[in-house]
Amino acid sequence: MHTTMLASDLMMxxxxxxAHPAASTPRKLLLVDDHELVRxxxxxxxxxxxxxxxxxxxxxxxxxxxxIYESESHIDAVLLDLNLADCKGLQGLRHFIxxxxxxxxxxxxxxxxxxxxxxxxxxxxxxxxxKGVVTSEMHATLSAxxxxxxxPQSHGFVPGSALFPRFPSSAMYxxxxxxxxxHLEILELVLSGCTNQEISDSMHLSLGTVKNYVSSLLLALxxxxxxxxxxxxx
Numbered sequence: 001m002h003t004t005m006l007a008s009d010l011m012m013x014x015x016x017x018x019a020h021p022a023a024s025t026p027r028k029l030l031l032v033d034d035h036e037l038v039r040x041x042x043x044x045x046x047x048x049x050x051x052x053x054x055x056x057x058x059x060x061x062x063x064x065x066x067x068i069y070e071s072e073s074h075i076d077a078v079l080l081d082l083n084l085a086d087c088k089g090l091q092g093l094r095h096f097i098x099x100x101x102x103x104x105x106x107x108x109x110x111x112x113x114x115x116x117x118x119x120x121x122x123x124x125x126x127x128x129x130x131k132g133v134v135t136s137e138m139h140a141t142l143s144a145x146x147x148x149x150x151x152p153q154s155h156g157f158v159p160g161s162a163l164f165p166r167f168p169s170s171a172m173y174x175x176x177x178x179x180x181x182x183h184l185e186i187l188e189l190v191l192s193g194c195t196n197q198e199i200s201d202s203m204h205l206s207l208g209t210v211k212n213y214v215s216s217l218l219l220a221l222x223x224x225x226x227x228x229x230x231x232x233x234x
Contacts, residue, residue, distance in 0.1 A: 026053040032065040033081040062092045079108040097124045127163035
């Protein structure tokens with residue numbers, strides 16, 4: 001559990017958020033996290049943003065989130081944890097986007113691995129914010145998410161600048177960013193230690209098809225072998 005946003009930052013956030021009276025229609029955000037205290041802390045910190053009220057919807061699982069998103073008339077964005085009781089890793093993001101392809105999803109996770117961040121972006125996430133970030137960073141991320149062109153009280157932040165963590169340039173991760181969704185899914189399984197047969201069974205693909213995908217991954221990433229590819233992401 002990260003407590004950065006649940007204690008001393010609360011006073012700072014309230015001062016920042018409360019500096020301007022509510023001046024517009026509430027923005028609606030869906031927070032998906034299986035820790036009730038995390039959801040409570042985020043809601044308490046951000047009752048409004050840039051003078052605009054925030055209406056928080058909550059879900060403790062992926063399936064609950066999908067039902068809420070379907071039933072609500074309009075949700076501006078979704079903050080989605082990567083590890084929920086009914087899904088692990090990027091499975092939840094992948095499934096949410098498949099069901100609701102127009103959803104604007106920001107991954108909200110304790111995981112800060114560069115590969116996971118870049119893969120989430122390639123799968124269609126519009127942002128990635130680590131849990132435990134200081135209030136000012138979370139404030140900038142939500143502002144850039146809800147008001148890409150600046151917003152009512154932008155105060156000079158750069159739109160979109162805080163939506164993804166910054167990493168040094170890497171040729172390997174640049175190649176990963178060019179992979180298609182199916183290649184990314186198979187790469188994720190390979191890196192988790194799955195054999196070709198296990199990938200074949202889980203994805204309902206023929207063994208020959210899986211072998212072809214793995215071979216094309218080696219070529220696309222310019223690596224010599226499966227073990228070499230795995231070692232580069234450790």
